[in-house]
Amino acid sequence: xxxxxxxxxxxxxxxxxxxxxxxxxxxxxxxxxxxxxxxxxxxxxxxxxxxxxxxxxxxxxxxxxxxxxxxxxxxxxxxxxxxxxxxxxxxxxxxxxxxxxxxxxxxxxxxx
Amino acid sequence: xxxxxxxxxxxxxxxxxxxxxxxxxxxxxxxxxxxxxxxxxxxxxxxxxxxxxxxxxxxxxxxxxxxxxxxxxxxxxxxxxxxxxxxxxxxxxxxxxxxxxxxxxxxxxxxxxx
Numbered sequence: 001x002x003x004x005x006x007x008x009x010x011x012x013x014x015x016x017x018x019x020x021x022x023x024x025x026x027x028x029x030x031x032x033x034x035x036x037x038x039x040x041x042x043x044x045x046x047x048x049x050x051x052x053x054x055x056x057x058x059x060x061x062x063x064x065x066x067x068x069x070x071x072x073x074x075x076x077x078x079x080x081x082x083x084x085x086x087x088x089x090x091x092x093x094x095x096x097x098x099x100x101x102x103x104x105x106x107x108x109x110x111x112x
Numbered sequence: 113x114x115x116x117x118x119x120x121x122x123x124x125x126x127x128x129x130x131x132x133x134x135x136x137x138x139x140x141x142x143x144x145x146x147x148x149x150x151x152x153x154x155x156x157x158x159x160x161x162x163x164x165x166x167x168x169x170x171x172x173x174x175x176x177x178x179x180x181x182x183x184x185x186x187x188x189x190x191x192x193x194x195x196x197x198x199x200x201x202x203x204x205x206x207x208x209x210x211x212x213x214x215x216x217x218x219x220x221x222x223x224x225x226x
Contacts, residue, residue: 034226043203043219090155099160103154
């Protein structure tokens with residue numbers, strides 16, 4: 001059962017454009033993470049947001065955790081070809097370890 | 113080792129055969145996870161080991177799937193009587209208290225069942 005739905009599933013844009021990826025759930029999470037995965041590799045953690053309403057910026061990437069801690073968004077400004085990859089959100093149900101519930105994934109292609 | 117190591121990187125097997133997938137976590141990491149990923153899709157949780165606690169097996173799709181972790185380190189995921197729908201990438205991840213909530217993933221094993 002997928003607890004986290006991502007949209008869009010596929011996204012193909014031109015270099016320099018902006019984009020937003022959404023991660024939605026009916027469940028409340030103690031924190032939420034975003035990972036990027038390149039072909040043939042495992043996912044790599046980009047950011048963890050832990051407070052409802054929190055906004056974090058990582059260079060051209062902006063991450064937001066919803067006030068109700070059920071959803072999140074990832075916004076990329078002026079996309080570069082190096083941003084190409086599969087973006088995965090993951091909800092953490094417990095404060096320390098526990099089960100990480102991964103989203104359905106968004107495949108991003110940035111065309112030079 | 114420096115990272116999570118998985119072997120083999122690719123495995124082709126015939127329907128009905130048993131397969132074993134291996135995961136070497138980062139030294140000292142007490143938590144170990146197995147996930148399954150179909151082509152370009154999200155990750156499906158399979159099983160989670162934490163220290164000496166009983167593993168969380170709630171994600172295993174059938175009794176053909178089992179996993180063990182020996183000595184709190186290396187883990188083996190076994191799939192018996194493989195079916196074509198078992199074809200996927202099997203990813204292993206590890207973590208530890210000092211890393212907070214960060215999961216470190218291996219590169220995965222691509223399993224193809226013919």
